[in-house]
Amino acid sequence: MSLLPVWGEGGPPSQISRVSSVLHLVGNTPLFELTKVTTGLSPRVRVFTKLEGFNPGGSVKDRAALKMVAEGLRAGALTPGKTIIDSTSGNTGIALALVGAVLGYPVELVIPENVSIERKKIIAAYGAKMIYSSPLEGSDGAMRLCRQILHETPERYFKPDQYFNTANPQAHYETTGPEIWRQTQGQVTHFVAGIGTSGTIMGTGRYLKEQNPQIQIIAVEPDDAFHGLEGLKHMASSIVPGIYHEGELDRKIPVGTEEAYEAVYRLGREEGILVGQSSGAALWASLKVAREIEAGVIVTLFPDFGDKYLSTNLWVGWKDFDKKQARV
Numbered sequence: 015m016s017l018l019p020v021w022g023e024g025g026p027p028s029q030i031s032r033v034s035s036v037l038h039l040v041g042n043t044p045l046f047e048l049t050k051v052t053t054g055l056s057p058r059v060r061v062f063t064k065l066e067g068f069n070p071g072g073s074v075k076d077r078a079a080l081k082m083v084a085e086g087l088r089a090g091a092l093t094p095g096k097t098i099i100d101s102t103s104g105n106t107g108i109a110l111a112l113v114g115a116v117l118g119y120p121v122e123l124v125i126p127e128n129v130s131i132e133r134k135k136i137i138a139a140y141g142a143k144m145i146y147s148s149p150l151e152g153s154d155g156a157m158r159l160c161r162q163i164l165h166e167t168p169e170r171y172f173k174p175d176q177y178f179n180t181a182n183p184q185a186h187y188e189t190t191g192p193e194i195w196r197q198t199q200g201q202v203t204h205f206v207a208g209i210g211t212s213g214t215i216m217g218t219g220r221y222l223k224e225q226n227p228q229i230q231i232i233a234v235e236p237d238d239a240f241h242g243l244e245g246l247k248h249m250a251s252s253i254v255p256g257i258y259h260e261g262e263l264d265r266k267i268p269v270g271t272e273e274a275y276e277a278v279y280r281l282g283r284e285e286g287i288l289v290g291q292s293s294g295a296a297l298w299a300s301l302k303v304a305r306e307i308e309a310g311v312i313v314t315l316f317p318d319f320g321d322k323y324l325s326t327n328l329w330v331g332w333k334d335f336d337k338k339q340a341r342v
């Protein structure tokens with residue numbers, strides 16, 4: 015099959031669709047088949063990924079943010095005059111800032127000070143305010159500082175509280191899960207995803223298990239408390255999210271930072287997809303599963319694209335990868 019899209023004489027087919035709000039563009043992301051990094055696998059194993067960077071805020075977190083705010087409005091917890099506040103490792107902040115901008119609610123975000131400069135600028139571009147927590151305490155430190163601010167003036171704020179809000183996994187139960195089921199025509203056998211808040215894996219996993227209890231739900235987590243996989247949580251050393259139910263998982267795969275980074279480099283060169291480090295972790299774990307089975311349809315999820323991480327450690331070691339490749 016040609017790698018180039020087949021277009022008629024007049025260029026790409028007309029796909030004029032009208033939307034009246036950017037929020038209508040959340041979800042319905044493409045399911046992309048990985049055909050290069052999967053070389054050498056059994057021909058009866060296929061690996062697909064949801065490209066969540068295509069959401070308007072640039073990540074999977076648009077789904078959860080939209081659902082949590084919509085639920086807050088429905089329940090009367092978010093009313094005019096209130097400010098949306100939350101602690102976030104970055105993507106949820108961007109998503110909340112986007113949703114707040116569209117709906118006309120101010121947004122304040124508590125984030126670790128060492129979050130990448132690109133993320134800070136994106137949040138500022140949507141008009142949200144940032145409050146910095148200690149870079150040494152990671153996302154748990156941001157969570158604690160946010161709780162303290164809320165404790166002082168609770169009436170000012172609506173806190174979506176992504177780690178404890180059931181609307182977070184519900185967003186994936188209602189959108190990500192059905193999309194994967196539909197896009198694979200019910201053939202998915204494994205779903206592999208990283209755990210941050212665990213909203214993605216919990217909600218998507220629950221939906222897929224309801225369609226077919228044989229589908230394996232596999233979580234990906236950093237192999238160590240000190241890791242460089244922004245967006246992912248090492249559960250044993252973290253505050254465990256209230257929405258996380260380990261019993262609903264079939265398996266957890268630990269991934270090293272270096273392996274995840276190398277997977278990111280491969281995706282750029284081989285598939286033409288530039289993603290963030292948590293996507294590299296998802297790919298590494300998916301390929302591990304793929305090598306273990308004879309037949310199956312593995313679906314993973316790449317939470318975002320890579321442009322937000324260009325100034326992070328991810329791109330410090332890539333020249334060594336280059337040299338290693340040259341020696342192979």
Ligand SMILES: Cc1ncc(COP(=O)(O)O)c(C=O)c1O
Binds near residue numbers: 075104105212292
């Ligand atoms: C880059 C990135 N990867 C993965 C995740 C994990 O998603 P979830 O919170 O749904 O577990 C997040 C969430 O914050 C993220 O920002």
